Amino acid sequence: MEVFLQEAKASSRVLAQLNGAQKNRVLREMAKALRMQSREILNANALDMADADKNDLTPALKERLFLDETRIEAMAVAIEEIAALKDPVGRVLDGWLTEDGLKIEKVSIPIGVIGIIYESRPNVTSDAAALSFKSSNVCVLKGGKEAQHSNVAIAKVLQSVLKANGLPQALISLLPDASREGVSKLIKMDRYVDLIVPRGGEGLIRYVSENATVPVVKHDKGQCHTYIDADANIENAIAIALNAKVQRPGVCNAMETLLVDRVIAEEVLPQLKEVFDSAHTQLKGCDETRKSIDVERATEQDYDTEYLANILNIRVVDGVEGAIDHILRFGSGHSEAIITENITTAERFLNAIDAAAVYVNASTRFTDGGAFGFGAEVGISTNKLHARGPMGIEGLTTYKFKIYGSGQIRQ
Amino acid sequence: MEVFLQEAKASSRVLAQLNGAQKNRVLREMAKALRMQSREILNANALDMADADKNDLTPALKERLFLDETRIEAMAVAIEEIAALKDPVGRVLDGWLTEDGLKIEKVSIPIGVIGIIYESRPNVTSDAAALSFKSSNVCVLKGGKEAQHSNVAIAKVLQSVLKANGLPQALISLLPDASREGVSKLIKMDRYVDLIVPRGGEGLIRYVSENATVPVVKHDKGQCHTYIDADANIENAIAIALNAKVQRPGVCNAMETLLVDRVIAEEVLPQLKEVFDSAHTQLKGCDETRKSIDVERATEQDYDTEYLANILNIRVVDGVEGAIDHILRFGSGHSEAIITENITTAERFLNAIDAAAVYVNASTRFTDGGAFGFGAEVGISTNKLHARGPMGIEGLTTYKFKIYGSGQIRQ
Numbered sequence: 168m169e170v171f172l173q174e175a176k177a178s179s180r181v182l183a184q185l186n187g188a189q190k191n192r193v194l195r196e197m198a199k200a201l202r203m204q205s206r207e208i209l210n211a212n213a214l215d216m217a218d219a220d221k222n223d224l225t226p227a228l229k230e231r232l233f234l235d236e237t238r239i240e241a242m243a244v245a246i247e248e249i250a251a252l253k254d255p256v257g258r259v260l261d262g263w264l265t266e267d268g269l270k271i272e273k274v275s276i277p278i279g280v281i282g283i284i285y286e287s288r289p290n291v292t293s294d295a296a297a298l299s300f301k302s303s304n305v306c307v308l309k310g311g312k313e314a315q316h317s318n319v320a321i322a323k324v325l326q327s328v329l330k331a332n333g334l335p336q337a338l339i340s341l342l343p344d345a346s347r348e349g350v351s352k353l354i355k356m357d358r359y360v361d362l363i364v365p366r367g368g369e370g371l372i373r374y375v376s377e378n379a380t381v382p383v384v385k386h387d388k389g390q391c392h393t394y395i396d397a398d399a400n401i402e403n404a405i406a407i408a409l410n411a412k413v414q415r416p417g418v419c420n421a422m423e424t425l426l427v428d429r430v431i432a433e434e435v436l437p438q439l440k441e442v443f444d445s446a447h448t449q450l451k452g453c454d455e456t457r458k459s460i461d462v463e464r465a466t467e468q469d470y471d472t473e474y475l476a477n478i479l480n481i482r483v484v485d486g487v488e489g490a491i492d493h494i495l496r497f498g499s500g501h502s503e504a505i506i507t508e509n510i511t512t513a514e515r516f517l518n519a520i521d522a523a524a525v526y527v528n529a530s531t532r533f534t535d536g537g538a539f540g541f542g543a544e545v546g547i548s549t550n551k552l553h554a555r556g557p558m559g560i561e562g563l564t565t566y567k568f569k570i571y572g573s574g575q576i577r578q
Numbered sequence: 579m580e581v582f583l584q585e586a587k588a589s590s591r592v593l594a595q596l597n598g599a600q601k602n603r604v605l606r607e608m609a610k611a612l613r614m615q616s617r618e619i620l621n622a623n624a625l626d627m628a629d630a631d632k633n634d635l636t637p638a639l640k641e642r643l644f645l646d647e648t649r650i651e652a653m654a655v656a657i658e659e660i661a662a663l664k665d666p667v668g669r670v671l672d673g674w675l676t677e678d679g680l681k682i683e684k685v686s687i688p689i690g691v692i693g694i695i696y697e698s699r700p701n702v703t704s705d706a707a708a709l710s711f712k713s714s715n716v717c718v719l720k721g722g723k724e725a726q727h728s729n730v731a732i733a734k735v736l737q738s739v740l741k742a743n744g745l746p747q748a749l750i751s752l753l754p755d756a757s758r759e760g761v762s763k764l765i766k767m768d769r770y771v772d773l774i775v776p777r778g779g780e781g782l783i784r785y786v787s788e789n790a791t792v793p794v795v796k797h798d799k800g801q802c803h804t805y806i807d808a809d810a811n812i813e814n815a816i817a818i819a820l821n822a823k824v825q826r827p828g829v830c831n832a833m834e835t836l837l838v839d840r841v842i843a844e845e846v847l848p849q850l851k852e853v854f855d856s857a858h859t860q861l862k863g864c865d866e867t868r869k870s871i872d873v874e875r876a877t878e879q880d881y882d883t884e885y886l887a888n889i890l891n892i893r894v895v896d897g898v899e900g901a902i903d904h905i906l907r908f909g910s911g912h913s914e915a916i917i918t919e920n921i922t923t924a925e926r927f928l929n930a931i932d933a934a935a936v937y938v939n940a941s942t943r944f945t946d947g948g949a950f951g952f953g954a955e956v957g958i959s960t961n962k963l964h965a966r967g968p969m970g971i972e973g974l975t976t977y978k979f980k981i982y983g984s985g986q987i988r989q
Contacts, residue, residue: 180930183929183930184930263951265944265949265950266951267944267949269940269944271950276932278962278963279932279962361963362962362963376768376791377791380787382793382962382963400985403985406987407987409987410987411987414988517980518595521687521690522978524978524981525979525980525981526983527980527981528983528984529680529981529982529983529985529986529987530986530987530988532987532988533676533680533981533983539979540674540676540677551690551772551793551976552689552772552773552793552963552964555977555978556979557979565962565966566966567932567933567934567935567936567966568934568936568950569936569938570936570938570940570944571938571939571940572937572938572939572944573939573940574811574814574939575818576817577821577825577941577944
């Protein structure tokens with residue numbers, strides 16, 4: 168593994184010398200090659216699907232694993248969209264003259280070698296490779312073992328394009344040892360690897376965070392809340408709450424707990440129950456909620472659970488301060504919303520809540536790179552440092568200071 | 579320790595509600611209190627100095643530990659300078675309207691609870707506390723055990739000002755268990771602590787990086803180089819090389835190895851020897867260097883050593899590519915310089931070298947917050963992520979997205 172990563176690191180020097188036009192040409196060739204060689208990829212995917220049957224994978228997992236011509240076309244289009252983005256490296260982020268007459272430029276540069284650990288979807292292989300290449304980073308990919316044949320086939324196509332362009336294949340590679348031991352070695356190789364991006368279940372992310380010596384940008388838990396204030400426009404509030412829960416319950420920016428101001432609880436709870444019942448949402452409530460509507464009792468444990476399913480806790484709180492108390496205790500720092508027409512209450516909530524995205528009068532479902540207008544999304548970071556929240560391709564860059572002098576020495 | 583850190587985290591809520599004027603008033607009172615209570619601090623420092631005698635500390639260590647009225651005045655002035663800085667939190671870093679009509683503001687906010695681990699200088703206690711307070715962060719300070727009495731006395735003065743202003747003392751505190759075990763607990767408390775800033779010897783920093791689950795911003799090794807190109811202005815080159823080595827050899831931005839282009843080696847090396855001899859620099863050289871000047875032989879190990887002393891390696895290289903090869907192998911990513919009048923050579927060096935600060939025609943000694951014009955310096959980060967290079971008070975902030983809607987739901 169060490170030799171393999173040494174090669175990856177060494178290859179980053181070649182990448183640093185490609186300009187934007189050269190990178191984009193290679194990316195467009197990769198898109199073309201995926202389309203041309205779709206047969207090989209589909210054959211490999213068929214092997215993974217056969218194994219999936221043999222190993223009795225769940226229908227949901229098989230659905231993620233499955234590839235067809237349409238999905239390969241989508242992968243190719245995604246690479247073309249990444250090629251169309253502005254080059255994220257070489258941007259002058261800041262610049263100034265010092266008192267000594269030095270001209271300082273703060274310039275965006277690639278991070279270096281990025282290890283990306285993900286699960287069953289094979290399209291992540293080409294997405295992650297294209298995002299890394301566009302940002303002049305070398306990537307080491309580790310996909311799910313259930314998608315191993317598909318990932319190998321996809322990587323082979325991308326590497327053949329690198330080769331045809333006289334570029335080292337080490338720029339895009341799969342981790343040779345895809346076992347848990349392989350991962351545990353990778354995350355300690357801080358001499359060669361500059362960043363680990365784990366995307367997957369809580370167990371994987373916990374393991375990586377606790378054991379890595381390489382910096383980690385996590386994409387994990389979204390324990391998101393919506394608070395309906397006494398001063399809310401009730402019609403908006405109900406539509407937003409419903410959207411935040413049911414539009415796509417299985418994602419990290421979906422709401423898990425709805426907080427309702429005591430002042431309006433009696434009025435609003437029956438209306439909420441009606442719309443959530445129509446959406447087949449399983450409701451749980453605090454004791455006070457249960458005085459107004461007939462729902463299961465929510466436990467402390469429930470407030471701490473990311474359901475990723477059409478289940479919702481409802482809790483009555485004492486105004487915005489009560490909502491803040493609850494969220495500071497149970498929130499995971501992902502996305503939180505307040506519904507209110509009162510500007511002072513809204514600002515109090517926006518300032519007090521420590522989360523990547525804090526909303527006034529909108530659904531938490533908007534927390535993603537696409538909705539934010541970032542063009543391409545690496546993921547949604549739950550780190551507080553480096554990248555926070557929706558992470559565009561800029562999240563794969565760092566910076567250096569270029570300093571232009573004319574003979575200055577320090578006095 | 580857990581209860582102590584829980585309290586620290588809880589107190590950050592109070593801090594978030596102070597505006598800039600309130601914070602600055604408290605900081606100015608702290609400066610005043612240090613002056614007023616200098617007697618108590620000096621008495622405590624005398625105890626540390628007595629222990630230092632008893633334990634046979636080196637003169638250099640004692641010099642760092644020692645406090646007098648002048649040094650306490652300097653600490654007070656430093657706090658007043660920090661008070662005078664622009665508030666680093668609440669800045670709107672970016673803002674835009676999305677296609678859905680959401681107004682997104684990216685706003686700087688405090689990181690939360692910061693653990694700062696440092697060594698003998700007691701003034702770091704008040705500097706770090708003031709920088710943290712100004713940026714609305716709670717700090718947990720762990721100084722060197724040889725400065726324990728001084729640190730306790732300084733923290734007591736600062737805490738008395740917090741108390742007089744009705745603020746929780748947990749905003750600024752010393753780690754109760756200052757042993758190695760205390761540190762090893764602290765760096766794993768990611769539930770309560772958001773960032774660790776270790777400043778000290780290589781051993782400490784290595785230990786913290788390898789064992790922390792809390793994110794770490796390191797301030798460690800500076801293996802800095804200066805490369806004299808064939809197209810250099812030789813007079814500038816010699817002045818810059820001398821300055822980079824001898825102006826203050828014990829700091830991380832001082833040069834450790836000088837690289838000289840083969841084309842001009844024979845001409846330049848004797849001149850370099852002359853100036854370095856006058857500065858009593860101990861020179862070591864590669865075989866080719868030793869053909870021109872009579873110096874000790876430099877080993878591979880020497881190229882990898884941060885002397886922090888008036889010792890210099892000299893190596894003859896094949897042009898800018900040879901210099902880049904050497905620096906990519908031995909550099910620590912801190913500060914690197916090229917001396918050349920050729921614009922293409924300069925740009926090649928600036929782009930190829932992966933370091934926080936890359937210089938053309940200036941001394942590496944300029945890498946610090948003061949020289950960069952940052953006002954106050956937290957340190958010089960050798961991280962590639964979050965903060966890189968000289969780290970101003972902005973390095974103690976992160977951001978969140980505030981999103982203003984008018985009833986938007988996700989389609």
